[in-house]
Amino acid sequence: MSQEKKDALNYHCLVFCVDGQEFAIDILKVQEIREYQPVNVTRVAHMPPYIQGLINLRGQIIPIIDLRIKLRVSEVAYTSQTVVIILGLSDRIVGIVVDSVSNVELIAKNTIEPPPNVNNPAAYLIGLTTYKDQLLQIVDVEKLIDHEHWTLSDISQEA
Amino acid sequence: MSSPDLSEFHDTFFDEAQELLQGMEQTLLSLDPESPDHESLNAIFRCAHSIKGGAAAFGVFDDLVSTTHKLENILDLVRNGKMPLTHEAISVFLKAKDVLWDLVQAYREQQAPSGESAQALLAMLQQLGEAKQPEKKPGTVTAAEEASQVIETARKQETKPEENTENTPDIVIPDGEKLLKVTLTDVSEKDRLSLHNEMGIMGTHIRQSNSGNEYYYWISSALPPEDIIAVCCFVIDEAQIKVEEDVLAAPETATQSSVATPVTSAPTQEASLVAQAQAKPASGANNSQNEPIPSLAAGNAVAATTPAATPETTLTAKTVSEAPVKQPQPKTAAANKESGTIRVPIQKVDQLVNQVGEMVINQSILMQANQSLDPIAHASLIQDIEHMGSALRTMQEAIMTLRMMPMDYAFGRFPRLVRETAGKLGKQIELVTKGGGTELDKGLIERMIDPLTHLIRNSIDHGIEMPDLRMAADKDPLGKITISAQHQGGRIIIEVIDDGAGMDREKLINKAIEKGLPASHNMTDDQAFMLIFEAGFSTAEKVTDVSGRGVGMDVVKRNIQELGGLTQIESEKGKGTTIRISLPLTLAIMDGMTVQSGNERFVLSLSHIVECLQPTADQLRMLEENKALLLLRGEHLPIINLWEIFSIPDTERDLEKSIIAVLQVGKSRYALAVDQLLGQHQVVVKNLETHFKRVPCVSGATILGDGSVALILDAAAILEQNKVGLAAYGSGFNTPVLQQERV
Numbered sequence: 001m002s003q004e005k006k007d008a009l010n011y012h013c014l015v016f017c018v019d020g021q022e023f024a025i026d027i028l029k030v031q032e033i034r035e036y037q038p039v040n041v042t043r044v045a046h047m048p049p050y051i052q053g054l055i056n057l058r059g060q061i062i063p064i065i066d067l068r069i070k071l072r073v074s075e076v077a078y079t080s081q082t083v084v085i086i087l088g089l090s091d092r093i094v095g096i097v098v099d100s101v102s103n104v105e106l107i108a109k110n111t112i113e114p115p116p117n118v119n120n121p122a123a124y125l126i127g128l129t130t131y132k133d134q135l136l137q138i139v140d141v142e143k144l145i146d147h148e149h150w151t152l153s154d155i156s157q158e159a
Numbered sequence: 160m161s162s163p164d165l166s167e168f169h170d171t172f173f174d175e176a177q178e179l180l181q182g183m184e185q186t187l188l189s190l191d192p193e194s195p196d197h198e199s200l201n202a203i204f205r206c207a208h209s210i211k212g213g214a215a216a217f218g219v220f221d222d223l224v225s226t227t228h229k230l231e232n233i234l235d236l237v238r239n240g241k242m243p244l245t246h247e248a249i250s251v252f253l254k255a256k257d258v259l260w261d262l263v264q265a266y267r268e269q270q271a272p273s274g275e276s277a278q279a280l281l282a283m284l285q286q287l288g289e290a291k292q293p294e295k296k297p298g299t300v301t302a303a304e305e306a307s308q309v310i311e312t313a314r315k316q317e318t319k320p321e322e323n324t325e326n327t328p329d330i331v332i333p334d335g336e337k338l339l340k341v342t343l344t345d346v347s348e349k350d351r352l353s354l355h356n357e358m359g360i361m362g363t364h365i366r367q368s369n370s371g372n373e374y375y376y377w378i379s380s381a382l383p384p385e386d387i388i389a390v391c392c393f394v395i396d397e398a399q400i401k402v403e404e405d406v407l408a409a410p411e412t413a414t415q416s417s418v419a420t421p422v423t424s425a426p427t428q429e430a431s432l433v434a435q436a437q438a439k440p441a442s443g444a445n446n447s448q449n450e451p452i453p454s455l456a457a458g459n460a461v462a463a464t465t466p467a468a469t470p471e472t473t474l475t476a477k478t479v480s481e482a483p484v485k486q487p488q489p490k491t492a493a494a495n496k497e498s499g500t501i502r503v504p505i506q507k508v509d510q511l512v513n514q515v516g517e518m519v520i521n522q523s524i525l526m527q528a529n530q531s532l533d534p535i536a537h538a539s540l541i542q543d544i545e546h547m548g549s550a551l552r553t554m555q556e557a558i559m560t561l562r563m564m565p566m567d568y569a570f571g572r573f574p575r576l577v578r579e580t581a582g583k584l585g586k587q588i589e590l591v592t593k594g595g596g597t598e599l600d601k602g603l604i605e606r607m608i609d610p611l612t613h614l615i616r617n618s619i620d621h622g623i624e625m626p627d628l629r630m631a632a633d634k635d636p637l638g639k640i641t642i643s644a645q646h647q648g649g650r651i652i653i654e655v656i657d658d659g660a661g662m663d664r665e666k667l668i669n670k671a672i673e674k675g676l677p678a679s680h681n682m683t684d685d686q687a688f689m690l691i692f693e694a695g696f697s698t699a700e701k702v703t704d705v706s707g708r709g710v711g712m713d714v715v716k717r718n719i720q721e722l723g724g725l726t727q728i729e730s731e732k733g734k735g736t737t738i739r740i741s742l743p744l745t746l747a748i749m750d751g752m753t754v755q756s757g758n759e760r761f762v763l764s765l766s767h768i769v770e771c772l773q774p775t776a777d778q779l780r781m782l783e784e785n786k787a788l789l790l791l792r793g794e795h796l797p798i799i800n801l802w803e804i805f806s807i808p809d810t811e812r813d814l815e816k817s818i819i820a821v822l823q824v825g826k827s828r829y830a831l832a833v834d835q836l837l838g839q840h841q842v843v844v845k846n847l848e849t850h851f852k853r854v855p856c857v858s859g860a861t862i863l864g865d866g867s868v869a870l871i872l873d874a875a876a877i878l879e880q881n882k883v884g885l886a887a888y889g890s891g892f893n894t895p896v897l898q899q900e901r902v
Binding site for chain 2: 040042043044045046047053054055056059061062063092094
């Protein structure tokens with residue numbers, strides 16, 4: 001099977017773990033994975049709590065989002081496993097903090113189910129699949145860290 | 160036309176065309192109609208010619224080609240002394256520049272250009288071309304003015320393009336060009352259209368007609384007939400085409416097409432047909448003269464029948480540059496050509512600026528590491544790093560100059576503005592520019608154009624009096640507005656000076672009170688003058704279309720503040736007003752003071768810091784919890800706590816133990832309490848806008864010497880945010896400021 005055909009049938013993704021749940025994001029959006037040291041982060045006041053602050057990534061100033069706070073995980077711990085995934089999005093670079101990164105996976109597209117048709121499905125959810133007997137949520141990372149929510153007007157609602 | 164995809168070169172062409180137009184406007188404004196400098200005329204002609212050439216090469220900007228071509232024809236007449244250069248002609252040329260600019264802009268935005276304004280311009284140019292004889296000048300003026308109004312309305316309305324731009328009758332057949340009749344036989348509609356475009360490039364369409372399976376084109380071209388046949392043979396067979404010279408004297412065909420057709424045997428009909436085509440400026444032309452070229456007859460008829468009008472009133476404004484006007488401009492142009500320039504996209508330069516910024520940061524990281532080394536064991540290493548540092552700094556400065564442009568880039572627009580605004584108001588104003596060579600960051604200059612335009616308009620409208628009033632006040636009826644730019648310290652000072660009526664302090668204060676603005680009769684002069692920058696403030700008795708709506712000046716102030724600039728007004732009643740703007744040289748790099756509060760570090764722009772001090776108990780006046788005033792040399796300054804703004808934990812809450820930085824924003828001063836000062840650095844300003852829409856009280860971020868990120872404080876925004884709270888301080892806030900502006 002040619003590479004193109006493989007790509008057409010499979011979804012190449014990075015699997016990471018937040019609060020015991022597995023998430024998958026498009027591998028092409030991932031620039032690098034780094035160890036996370038909260039000490040090096042410069043806090044930005046008046047921002048929603050999930051925006052941890054700014055770091056200097058080889059001369060570029062990039063914001064760090066703690067995805068766990070964004071996904072409303074109750075207790076956030078920073079351990080040696082805690083990593084930051086640096087995402088290279090179309091117009092900017094952003095780092096997201098997750099509990100751990102598990103693997104890079106090829107997921108057959110025909111095993112992906114659409115999000116459940118409930119009243120209020122999360123907008124960032126692309127689909128669901130099972131992975132190593134666990135539920136894997138495939139998410140649109142751009143929607144997950146939606147730019148629109150980073151404005152002042154939203155802080156009152158978020159915080 | 161099937162041509163290779165040239166669209167990637169379009170942007171370059173647009174840039175070039177707009178640059179040429181800009182140059183054309185400047186040269187036009189410096190022209191003296193009494194004794195036009197031949198070299199300047201040539202330069203203007205070359206501009207039009209280059210644009211035409213460029214546009215024709217792409218083959219998709221037909222409107223641009225036809226318009227520039229006509230402009231070129233008229234310019235050629237002027238250049239060869241066949242037509243006198245009048246003020247009106249210059250006005251028409253200036254209008255032409257506007258129309259061309261709009262066309263280029265429209266093409267750039269991939270919109271259909273407004274054909275109406277181009278049409279009106281063509282008609283106007285035609286009028287001009289026909290008014291070769293000086294005695295017919297007055298008539299032409301009115302016609303030209305009417306046409307110019309048509310252009311104005313057309314430009315405003317942005318109407319749909321008219322299809323038949325090419326069909327506008329053209330009568331001027333320039334020297335070296337011949338009138339050719341092209342006959343096409345048995346040509347398909349598709350081929351005919353592509354040939355039609357081809358011919359528009361090779362020459363100028365005069366008119367066209369058809370009969371049966373034959374199409375006739377009359378074009379004016381410098382090319383020999385063989386060349387035209389050769390070009391057309393790319394599309395059709397040689398047997399299908401016939402080219403003859405000068406067929407106007409012997410026309411033969413019937414008039415079946417809707418466009419004007421050449422029937423010289425019936426000049427009257429022809430003349431009125433043509434007159435309809437250019438009906439906007441030419442009303443009621445039905446004169447029949449037996450001229451060989453009918454539309455010329457129509458034009459002359461208009462010129463002869465329109466009542467005379469005196470054009471002199473609109474021409475009171477004139478432009479004076481610091482250097483004598485008649486200094487040969489071409490010399491500098493030639494010098495530029497020799498030195499050679501390359502066109503580099505601004506992003507590349509920005510990238511370079513950023514990267515060298517990174518290197519400077521890395522260098523300071525190295526320098527810090529250096530300090531922990533044993534100075535004897537590593538003497539040469541330490542020295543090398545220091546050398547590298549100085550080389551880097553030189554390089555950084557050199558790269559920064561790449562972004563610099565002379566202020567003339569902005570100043571060049573104002574002669575036109577003054578000329579037109581003054582003309583509208585019936586005032587006589589001369590504009591003097593000084594220090595146009597002063598260099599400033601391109602981004603800054605661009606963002607200064609609007610504020611400066613407002614200020615100059617304001618000076619023309621409110622500053623300079625009407626000529627009779629000036630005479631009565633024993634002043635030269637010719638008012639004078641000076642704009643100047645100069646370096647002063649690390650900043651650039653731009654001044655707009657008028658010798659008009661000056662500001663009336665009492666009138667300003669009364670007006671402000673009437674409008675419900677915070678003002679009192681105890682204000683200092685400075686404070687009273689600054690009232691003009693308040694939103695909703697206008698002292699104009701009546702609203703004109705020039706100014707007086709009370710919007711604008713507050714926008715001016717805000718724009719200048721956003722650029723880190725300070726505004727100051729000096730005015731003397733009866734003598735005039737000076738508005739002084741002080742700007743940082745660049746936005747990308749600034750001198751900053753790093754301060755610490757709790758565990759967090761911030762950078763303050765050095766340009767805002769007046770002084771730093773540790774307050775003593777008797778300098779502090781506690782008002783309530785966390786609110787205090789600083790008594791500094793008889794002045795009460797409100798104290799703003801940095802930890803309060805950014806809710807920083809674990810900070811020094813005892814003001815006596817903290818450090819106070821006295822900051823000046825415009826005319827206001829306040830004290831900012833921080834824990835510690837860490838030192839002065841040059842920092843590279845990074846924008847946060849890609850990540851956050853707006854961070855309150857922060858203007859950007861930077862990377863410090865140790866590689867960590869620090870936020871840059873926005874002194875003006877901090878003041879703004881705390882203003883509500885500060886109102887409670889009463890008199891403490893609006894205290895007198897330093898007489899000498901800190902630069």
